[in-house]
Amino acid sequence: MIRFKDVSLKLGNKQLLEHFNLNIAKGDKIVISAPSGSGKSTLLKLILGFHQADQGKIIFNQKEVNSENMRAIRSQIGYLSQDIDLPNGKVEEVFNEIFHYTANKNLPFSQQLLLEKIREVQLGEDILQKNTSDISGGERQRLGWILIMLLDRPVLLLDEPTSALDEPMKHFFVDYMKHTNKTVICSSHDKEWQTEPIRVISNLLL
Amino acid sequence: MNTPLISTSGILAGLLLLVPVVLLVWKLKLGFNRKLLISVARMLVQLGLVAVYLIYIFKLDNVFINLAYVFMMVFFAALSGIKNSALRLKRFLTPTFLAMLIPTIFTLMYFNLAIVQIENLTRADILIPICGLLLGNILRSNIVALKTFFTLAVKEEKVYLYLLATGASRSEALRPFFKEAVRTAMAPNIATMATAGLVSLPGVMTGQILGGSDPALAVKYQIMVMLIIFFTGLLSIILQLLFASSQGFDKNDRLDKRIFRP
Numbered sequence: 204m205i206r207f208k209d210v211s212l213k214l215g216n217k218q219l220l221e222h223f224n225l226n227i228a229k230g231d232k233i234v235i236s237a238p239s240g241s242g243k244s245t246l247l248k249l250i251l252g253f254h255q256a257d258q259g260k261i262i263f264n265q266k267e268v269n270s271e272n273m274r275a276i277r278s279q280i281g282y283l284s285q286d287i288d289l290p291n292g293k294v295e296e297v298f299n300e301i302f303h304y305t306a307n308k309n310l311p312f313s314q315q316l317l318l319e320k321i322r323e324v325q326l327g328e329d330i331l332q333k334n335t336s337d338i339s340g341g342e343r344q345r346l347g348w349i350l351i352m353l354l355d356r357p358v359l360l361l362d363e364p365t366s367a368l369d370e371p372m373k374h375f376f377v378d379y380m381k382h383t384n385k386t387v388i389c390s391s392h393d394k395e396w397q398t399e400p401i402r403v404i405s406n407l408l409l
Numbered sequence: 410m411n412t413p414l415i416s417t418s419g420i421l422a423g424l425l426l427l428v429p430v431v432l433l434v435w436k437l438k439l440g441f442n443r444k445l446l447i448s449v450a451r452m453l454v455q456l457g458l459v460a461v462y463l464i465y466i467f468k469l470d471n472v473f474i475n476l477a478y479v480f481m482m483v484f485f486a487a488l489s490g491i492k493n494s495a496l497r498l499k500r501f502l503t504p505t506f507l508a509m510l511i512p513t514i515f516t517l518m519y520f521n522l523a524i525v526q527i528e529n530l531t532r533a534d535i536l537i538p539i540c541g542l543l544l545g546n547i548l549r550s551n552i553v554a555l556k557t558f559f560t561l562a563v564k565e566e567k568v569y570l571y572l573l574a575t576g577a578s579r580s581e582a583l584r585p586f587f588k589e590a591v592r593t594a595m596a597p598n599i600a601t602m603a604t605a606g607l608v609s610l611p612g613v614m615t616g617q618i619l620g621g622s623d624p625a626l627a628v629k630y631q632i633m634v635m636l637i638i639f640f641t642g643l644l645s646i647i648l649q650l651l652f653a654s655s656q657g658f659d660k661n662d663r664l665d666k667r668i669f670r671p
Contacts, residue, residue: 252661270660282574288567290585306576
């Protein structure tokens with residue numbers, strides 16, 4: 204499904220990846236627990252085309268990632284960035300806007316569905332009326348998860364997706380990931396992720 | 410016409426006001442005396458020239474000369490707009506020129522045809538001053554819009570990328586910045602309309618009244634001018650930002666940081 208072939212990337216003065224190879228099959232679950240600053244986020248951003256490899260290539264669905272198929276690839280991916288960078292605005296409006304994008308228009312989305320998910324991740328319904336700049340890290344992260352669940356993409360790229368959650372919530376999402384048939388690449392130091400059938404990669408310099 | 414003349418001694422009296430200004434700037438160490446004097450000198454030369462050649466342009470009132478003059482004004486507005494932003498001149502000059510030219514020409518024609526309803530659509534003594542008014546305003550608002558847009562695109566790049574990853578197209582992901590840029594740039598225009606006549610008598614009206622026009626006609630012109638300024642300004646900003654969204658990003662939709670001057 205996703206393949207890194209001999210990928211090298213230098214950002215600033217730091218050689219993050221050198222001849223990096225990784226093969227991820229459809230439905231695989233991978234957690235990368237390499238040390239901070241070793242390029243975990245960068246690895247995910249390479250797949251999204253937010254960085255470009257200096258060398259080597261990235262294959263997505265048998266096709267090399269390039270600017271022509273970038274949009275199509277992005278629309279296959281659900282991404283949680285480290286800080287869940289939601290735009291400024293009322294939570295409800297931000298969600299509405301996202302589900303009005305051309306690429307998302309046909310997805311099932313309604314106030315009802317949103318509220319259902321909000322209860323599922325144990326947020327209060329009043330969160331919808333709050334501004335994205337006034338919510339806590341934990342709430343933000345759960346909103347990110349809701350977005351991922353509603354977007355329902357086949358591939359998930361998760362960057363420290365449980366860092367701001369309490370233990371029961373961490374378990375909730377790890378369990379959710381274990382039982383999905385989606386392909387998942389997650390960067391996390393949380394030990395909850397280090398469980399079967401999730402494959403653990405602890406070093407990116409192999 | 411009953412406008413009182415300004416004599417040479419009157420001009421000198423006006424310039425005399427620069428003496429306390431320069432002294433104050435020097436005493437308070439504000440540090441812009443040099444810039445100020447250069448600006449005043451430029452104003453004197455430029456407006457002096459305008460006074461001389463406008464006489465001829467008005468007298469000739471030739472379609473091609475008038476339009477060429479408008480093009481030139483737009484060109485200098487675009488040049489100055491890009492110089493005042495942190496963007497690279499080369500890449501942005503043509504789009505900025507077009508973003509300023511298209512709405513300006515359209516509005517000028519509309520103004521003459523539908524509002525003032527004159528037969529000679531390129532009549533110099535209307536076309537050129539109105540064009541100047543429009544451009545002065547477009548210049549200000551486009552600088553603000555571009556600056557807001559790209560400042561946000563840099564500052565909130567993560568938000569932009571996050572939205573791209575949620576399925577947004579480039580323009581969908583840029584929409585928050587686009588909205589903010591238009592709002593910020595147009596806000597002063599809205600405020601000016603709301604306070605017109607209360608805070609100050611706006612420029613066009615003042616000019617016409619000084620020129621001896623009937624205040625009622627002066628007011629009509631002022632209202633129309635405010636409306637066309639708003640219309641042209643909004644159109645120009647939208648075009649400018651659309652061009653910016655296509656020029657300022659690479660094929661992978663990432664902000665191309667080479668557009669900024671080092």
